[in-house]
Amino acid sequence: MPTPTEPEAPVIEFVDVEKRFGDNIVLKDLNFSVRRGERVTLIGPSGSGKTTILRLVMTLEELTGGYIFVDGEPLTHREKDGKRVAVSPKEQKRLRTRIGMVFQQFNLFPNMTVLENIIEAPIHVLGQSKAEATAKAHSLLEQVGLPDKADQHPLSLSGGQQQRVAIARALAMDPEILLLDEVTSALDPEVVGDVLNILRNVADTTNVTMLIVTHEMSFARDVSHKVMMFDGGRVVEEGAPEKIFSDPSHARTKQFLSAVLRDA
Amino acid sequence: MIPVAPFTADPVPEPTGNIWNWDFAIEIFPEILRAFLEVTLLVTVVGTVIAALLGLVIAIMIRVLPRPLAFVLRWAANFIRMTPLVVQLLVLYYGFTWMDPLTIGFIVFGVHYATYMSEVYRAGIDSVPKGQWEATKALSMSAGRTWRRVVIPQALRSTIPSLGNYAISMFKDTPFLFVISVAEMVRVAQTIGAQTFRYTEAITIAGLIFLAASYPTALLINRLEKRLAYAN
Ligand SMILES: Nc1ncnc2c1ncn2[C@@H]1O[C@H](COP(=O)(O)OP(=O)(O)O)[C@@H](O)[C@H]1O
Ligand SMILES: [Mg+2]
Numbered sequence: 001m002p003t004p005t006e007p008e009a010p011v012i013e014f015v016d017v018e019k020r021f022g023d024n025i026v027l028k029d030l031n032f033s034v035r036r037g038e039r040v041t042l043i044g045p046s047g048s049g050k051t052t053i054l055r056l057v058m059t060l061e062e063l064t065g066g067y068i069f070v071d072g073e074p075l076t077h078r079e080k081d082g083k084r085v086a087v088s089p090k091e092q093k094r095l096r097t098r099i100g101m102v103f104q105q106f107n108l109f110p111n112m113t114v115l116e117n118i119i120e121a122p123i124h125v126l127g128q129s130k131a132e133a134t135a136k137a138h139s140l141l142e143q144v145g146l147p148d149k150a151d152q153h154p155l156s157l158s159g160g161q162q163q164r165v166a167i168a169r170a171l172a173m174d175p176e177i178l179l180l181d182e183v184t185s186a187l188d189p190e191v192v193g194d195v196l197n198i199l200r201n202v203a204d205t206t207n208v209t210m211l212i213v214t215h216e217m218s219f220a221r222d223v224s225h226k227v228m229m230f231d232g233g234r235v236v237e238e239g240a241p242e243k244i245f246s247d248p249s250h251a252r253t254k255q256f257l258s259a260v261l262r263d264a
Numbered sequence: 265m266i267p268v269a270p271f272t273a274d275p276v277p278e279p280t281g282n283i284w285n286w287d288f289a290i291e292i293f294p295e296i297l298r299a300f301l302e303v304t305l306l307v308t309v310v311g312t313v314i315a316a317l318l319g320l321v322i323a324i325m326i327r328v329l330p331r332p333l334a335f336v337l338r339w340a341a342n343f344i345r346m347t348p349l350v351v352q353l354l355v356l357y358y359g360f361t362w363m364d365p366l367t368i369g370f371i372v373f374g375v376h377y378a379t380y381m382s383e384v385y386r387a388g389i390d391s392v393p394k395g396q397w398e399a400t401k402a403l404s405m406s407a408g409r410t411w412r413r414v415v416i417p418q419a420l421r422s423t424i425p426s427l428g429n430y431a432i433s434m435f436k437d438t439p440f441l442f443v444i445s446v447a448e449m450v451r452v453a454q455t456i457g458a459q460t461f462r463y464t465e466a467i468t469i470a471g472l473i474f475l476a477a478s479y480p481t482a483l484l485i486n487r488l489e490k491r492l493a494y495a496n
Binding site for chain 2: 058059060093096097099100101103105107108109110111112120121124125169170173
């Protein structure tokens with residue numbers, strides 16, 4: 001098991017992860033790791049467990065078996081004297097601060113302005129000054145192409161604009177790890193490209209580790225270092241995007257890709 | 265509080281045969297209005313403030329306390345809600361004889377309606393989408409900030425009309441204060457009637473004051489509700 005200070009420790013490591021909802025085993029014996037700065041895309045049919053993986057990393061779901069390490073430290077459970085024991089809430093929160101997530105449904109706070117959405121956590125979680133957080137928020141809004149929307153309320157924005165604010169909000173926390181769960185699936189087709197371009201730009205200009213779930217295969221091909229194909233809660237195949245998309249080894253992957261590419 | 269003093273108006277006006285005597289009505293109006301302001305309105309305002317705050321605390325506690333404690337709290341709230349207000353007034357009145365009856369009124373109206381309002385808040389809290397909670401967690405927001413900045417403001421939005429209606433209900437329940445001998449408005453009106461044998465004016469005035477107070481309140485609630493709606 002990796003020790004906390006090991007410099008080579010992966011940023012995210014799944015060890016024998018199992019996730020159950022009641023009797024329904026959704027993930028089983030899942031082992032994989034993600035290196036610092038690596039961008040990994042999870043693909044696979046609906047219900048294969050991709051969202052669950054992201055939600056486990058964000059600690060939005062309870063891990064029912066195995067271990068997840070972030071920077072070599074146990075995220076929710078550690079092994080102690082052969083037993084699996086929960087990590088203290090304080091410790092969990094400390095690690096969670098390094099992880100950001102963008103949701104399919106944006107989940108902006110409708111009772112706050114765009115600016116308030118972005119600066120809330122940097123001020124009250126990271127302890128930044130209001131001036132510092134506000135300046136950063138304005139530059140992020142610039143980066144996502146919404147420099148003049150700071151004082152608007154989220155519900156007055158279009159879906160694409162809301163998602164861009166949500167990206168800015170996540171980036172304002174300076175996450176080491178960014179989780180993107182089908183962030184363009186709820187958007188009108190004509191704005192999908194804008195949002196993906198912003199994410200391409202984030203990928204090009206930062207070293208943030210990304211775990212991405214998407215059906216946008218050309219985006220996945222452009223930004224990811226590695227693609228993992230899931231089916232039924234298991235990794236069917238993984239590899240460089242060029243390999244997976246042009247020359248998949250498994251019949252299941254071929255079948256899935258041809259179905260997705262036909263729909264697109 | 266106002267003692268129920270004998271009403272010392274001049275001798276009863278000549279029975280004119282009219283049901284309504286304007287001079288008499290104008291003469292007794294200040295006395296009834298005073299009872300309204302000093303008791304009825306006061307109990308309603310203080311009771312509403314207590315109920316609105318305590319109701320919110322109860323609703324949050326039921327969500328955050330460990331299960332057994334939350335269960336006890338919910339059960340206690342149900343018990344209070346299911347017991348008549350009048351009985352609660354009497355229990356405190358005879359159980360705590362050292363307590364000022366008006367204070368008992370504040371407590372009973374406040375706590376009784378808090379149990380109703382807590383249900384309203386609970387529905388409001390339940391109506392906050394799961395995604396909002398998840399977003400606060402993804403941003404590592406503390407539980408306190410999550411409640412203060414995200415959940416409560418969004419929960420309140422849908423609760424204002426129901427809370428306002430309970431405040432109006434409370435207002436209309438204030439005549440029950442007569443059971444603990446508090447001279448609220450209806451009691452005062454009735455006393456005037458009993459002493460002068462003219463009930464019509466006194467009781468009508470009391471009724472009109474009720475109406476004059478409830479109606480604008482309902483309008484106010486309506487406006488507040490609109491203001492709380494998100495800008496679109
Ligand atoms: N909260 C939940 N309760 C019960 N079952 C769930 C829950 N969330 C997901 N599942 C189940 O887990 C499986 C994987 O879901 P998910 O991770 O959302 O898949 P994907 O994102 O790949 O479509 C599905 O069978 C789904 O029904
Ligand atoms: Mg999914």
